[in-house]
Every structure is written in structure tokens, then in C-alpha cells.
Amino acid sequence: MDAEATFHLYSYYCSSCCQRIIIAAHLKGIPLEFSYIDLGQKEHRTDEYKTMLNPSASVPTLVITPHNGGEKTIIRQSMTILEYLDESFPNRAPLLPSVSAMLDRVQVRDLANIIAIDTQPTTNSRIAQRVKAIRGSLDDQVAFVKQAFTDGFQAYENLLVKQAQGGSYSFGNTVSLADVVLVPAVDQALMYRMDLDFVPNVKRVYFALKGLEAFKAADWRNQGDTPEKFRVKDF
CATH class of the missing domain: 3.40.30.10 (Glutaredoxin)
Structure with missing residues (x-):
């Protein structure tokens, strides 16, 4: 490279x-x-x-x-x-466990794809707006998106418990591909004013990650094009 x-x-x-x-x-x-x-x-x-x-x-x-x-x-x-x-850049903060730990790589990918394949496509604005347009109802959009997040986060929670890594993040104590995908999805769910108490481990992992500099730097409220009304000065 x-x-x-x-x-x-x-x-x-x-x-x-x-x-x-x-x-x-x-x-x-x-x-x-x-x-x-x-x-x-x-x-x-x-x-x-x-x-x-x-x-x-x-x-x-x-x-x-x-x-x-x-x-x-x-x-x-x-x-x-x-x-x-x-x-x-395989030697810079690798997002997947070593190739020698194939089962670990599979588990991280499973977590990531619960969000990337099952959850995010149904909650993005393009789909949400189409749901709203069916009857011209914002309530339809909100209910649809919240249910999609609920299903996805419950699946993620269940897999976190089964994997029982006991670490700070989605898979042990090292930030992984799963974490990179999870946090933006939770941020989006919070825009819909969702309560995360139904997935306590997802909530715990999310707040642990939000304290890291890379996740602070990527926060949607502090980007170059973030409207002033949404900006948060201190993280």
C-alpha cells in the first residue's frame, strides 16, 4: 500500500x-x-x-x-x-483478530453484519422515507425504524452474551470491526430517542467506545458539515 x-x-x-x-x-x-x-x-x-x-x-x-x-x-x-x-494497513489497529484465530474472526464478522446487513439497510433514511410515503405518516416511519433497531440490537445483545468475552468492547478488550459498525448505528437509534435499557450490554459497550478518541472524532455532532444547531463543543 x-x-x-x-x-x-x-x-x-x-x-x-x-x-x-x-x-x-x-x-x-x-x-x-x-x-x-x-x-x-x-x-x-x-x-x-x-x-x-x-x-x-x-x-x-x-x-x-x-x-x-x-x-x-x-x-x-x-x-x-x-x-x-x-x-x-494490517499492522495499524487491526479491525479483525489474527488469521490464525479464524473462529474469533468469524464471531467479529457475525456481530458486524448483524448491524451492517440486518439492521442498517432497513433503518437508513432512504428506506425510512419510503415507509413514511406509503400513508404520509411520520408515525409509520418512526415505528418501523424503532422496530428494526430493536430487532437488530436484541440479536447483537444475545450474541454478546453467548460469546462471553468479558471485555470492555464487543469482542474482548480490543476495538474491532464490530465496534466500528455498532456505534454509528446506536447514534442513529438515539436520534429516534430510543431507550437502550433493553440491551444493557450493548449500552455498556457503546458508552465505553464513545470515550475513545477515534469515536469522538467521528461523532456526527462534530463534523465539518454539521449544522451549528447540532454541534456539541465538548466531548
């Missing part, structure tokens, strides 16, 4: 998928450059953005440019970006 390459992230302040990338980059000491895509203003749906960067009309999009000016690499899915960063 070209250690002098530039990493340019197209991001939106309250995107949980973008937050994953910012967390991982901070953990690994990878500096990011930013372009902010205002989803509220439909900037992700412009022909230029879809044609040049991301035909899915979504964020994040990560553009890696070699320092020698070679061909750029563009990655458009958050989980693919996380895998790329972990494989490119």
Missing part, C-alpha cells in the same frame, strides 16, 4: 456509514480529506456525482490517489472501504 496516498472521503455528517470510515481512519492514523455531500439538498443525486463517483447515489465514497499521480481507486460501499483499509 502507498503510505503517501491521499484518502478523500465524500461524506455527510449524520451518515452512519460515513461515520464507520472516519472511526476506522482515526484508529489507523490515516488522514482524510473531505468533500461534504448534502443529502438534504439531493447533492448525491446529481448526474455529476452519480456518473463520476457513485452510481448508487449514496455516501460514503472514498477516492484513493497515489502520491505519484497514478490511477485513482474509488470505493463506494462502507464495508468494502473498511476491508480495504484493514487489508492495506
Whole structure:
């Protein structure tokens, strides 16, 4: 991997998928450059953005440019970006246990995918808005999203208990891919004013992680494009 390459992230302040990338980059000491895509203003749906960067009309999009000016690499899915960063910088805060600990790697991936595959796709704003549009009801949207979070977090909680690692985080005492994916999802759930008391271990892990610098740096309330009304000055 070209250690002098530039990493340019197209991001939106309250995107949980973008937050994953910012967390991982901070953990690994990878500096990011930013372009902010205002989803509220439909900037992700412009022909230029879809044609040049991301035909899915979504964020994040990560553009890696070699320092020698070679061909750029563009990655458009958050989980693919996380895998790329972990494989490119395996000795910097690895997000998965060692290859020699295959069962541990599987367990971390299972946790991560409860959120990334089962939960986040049904709770993102694109789907939530479609639910709302069926009957023009915000209550429908809120109930749908809260149920999706409830199902996902209960599954995560059950797996945490079964794995019984007894550590501070999702899998022992080392921050893993599961943690990188979990925290942005909980942040999103809290935007819906959800009470986490029904998943005490998820709640415990979440607050332990929110005290770490990488997670503070990625907090949606303190990004370059966060509206002033949402900003929190002290973490």
C-alpha cells in the first residue's frame, strides 16, 4: 500500500456509514480529506456525482490517489472501504483478530453484519422515507425504524452474551470491526430517542467506545458539515 496516498472521503455528517470510515481512519492514523455531500439538498443525486463517483447515489465514497499521480481507486460501499483499509494497513489497529484465530474472526464478522446487513439497510433514511410515503405518516416511519433497531440490537445483545468475552468492547478488550459498525448505528437509534435499557450490554459497550478518541472524532455532532444547531463543543 502507498503510505503517501491521499484518502478523500465524500461524506455527510449524520451518515452512519460515513461515520464507520472516519472511526476506522482515526484508529489507523490515516488522514482524510473531505468533500461534504448534502443529502438534504439531493447533492448525491446529481448526474455529476452519480456518473463520476457513485452510481448508487449514496455516501460514503472514498477516492484513493497515489502520491505519484497514478490511477485513482474509488470505493463506494462502507464495508468494502473498511476491508480495504484493514487489508492495506494490517499492522495499524487491526479491525479483525489474527488469521490464525479464524473462529474469533468469524464471531467479529457475525456481530458486524448483524448491524451492517440486518439492521442498517432497513433503518437508513432512504428506506425510512419510503415507509413514511406509503400513508404520509411520520408515525409509520418512526415505528418501523424503532422496530428494526430493536430487532437488530436484541440479536447483537444475545450474541454478546453467548460469546462471553468479558471485555470492555464487543469482542474482548480490543476495538474491532464490530465496534466500528455498532456505534454509528446506536447514534442513529438515539436520534429516534430510543431507550437502550433493553440491551444493557450493548449500552455498556457503546458508552465505553464513545470515550475513545477515534469515536469522538467521528461523532456526527462534530463534523465539518454539521449544522451549528447540532454541534456539541465538548466531548
